Amino acid sequence: MSSESLPPLPEDRIVLGWGLVSVDFLAAVASYPKPDDKIRSTSLKVQGGGNAGNALTCAARLGLNPRLISKVASDGQGKSILNELESDGVDTSFFIVSEEGNSPFTYVIVDSQTKTRTCIHSPGHPPMTPHELSQSSLARALDGARIVYFDGMLCECDTALVIAEEATRKNIPILVEAERIREGFDDLLKLATYAICSAKFPKAWTEAPSIPSALVSMLLRLPNLKFVIATLGEDGCIMLERNINGSPDSEEMDVDVLLELLKQRKDDSAVLPTCISSPVIQLTAKGIGAVSGRLFVGTAEKIPPSEIVDTTGAGDAFIGASLYAICADMPPEKMIPFASQVAALGCRALGARTGLPHRTDPRLASFL
Secondary structure, three states: OOOHHHOOOOOEEEEEOOOEEEEEEEEEEEOOOOOOOOOOOOOEEEEEOHHHHHHHHHHHOOOOEEEEEEEEEOHHHHHHHHHHHOOOOOOOOOOOOOOEEEEEEEEEEEEOOOOOOEHHHHHHOOOOOOOOOHHHHHHHOOOOEEEEEEEOOOOOOOHHHHHHHHHHHOOEEEEEEEEEEOHHHHHHHOOEEEEEEEOOHHHHHHOOOOOOHHHHHHHHHHOOEEEEEOHHHHHEEEEEOOOOOOOOOOOEHHHHHHHHHHHOOOOOOOOOOOOEEEEOOOEOOOOEEEEEEEEEEEEOOOOOOOOOOOOOHHHHHHHHHHHHHHHHHOHHHHHHHHHHHHHHHHHHOOOOOOOOOOOOHHHHHHHH
């Protein structure tokens, strides 16, 4: 697809990210080994990884101008991480490079039988500290940024909080990936404008009995949130968007009941991602409260099993595409299928980045 036939790029397309980068050692195997087994890989790949590195690589290929704050060592792996990001158009000039220690790396075992992956991560050392990021460097990193993204994986939440507080002071929206509960993470989440969560996070963080009720709880507990998404892998995603226009809602409905009603509207014959939405309504969750907003159900692409190679980084691709959608002011009805399609395309190759599409990919034409 030629660039001339595409819609124009977002006018404000600088995004700043903070989070994990690594080198991924990916080994595909016929099936996951049993204890004390010795098996052979069917294929092997070494490439850059890490949630933030993957998400911003995705954003760069879609046409955004990403900047990334992270830390590596001046070892061979660190140089490889930087070179690969730069070749994809990610600005690494704000990285901290340690003369000592080691860069992060991850062993990834890809099970070709179950279409799952197992990650064994070794953090970089020494960890990043707030004083390593100067105020002048942070100011340059934030200059012109449309949005700031935090991946929630890098454990140095004190450094992330410094960046987030400065972004908030400059009225720059913040997207936080919520993958698991970590010490200090709540302070970062309180500053989030948008949250994209793993399937397990909403219930774990809120102790609500269901994902929809947990999303209601998150909007009530985090007043800055405009929307929250729970990604569900092959089952798509659920999104709750806050109603911010202030108009009263006469109708109310239990959020779990509404979810089931929306699911009944899904077209089971559809192969490509779709989105079903409710009108603005007062959404209630028993024992939790109520919030005015819209509920969305997104479906994932039905990928033929023979085409699924590796799901590593699918969530990162979804976030990278969501960053593009926010910069392009896409409505949720367009953003959710677009992000789901980008994630699905990435599952067709070994590694988190190999299959990430470029903006000119004809398979994205109907979603842009």
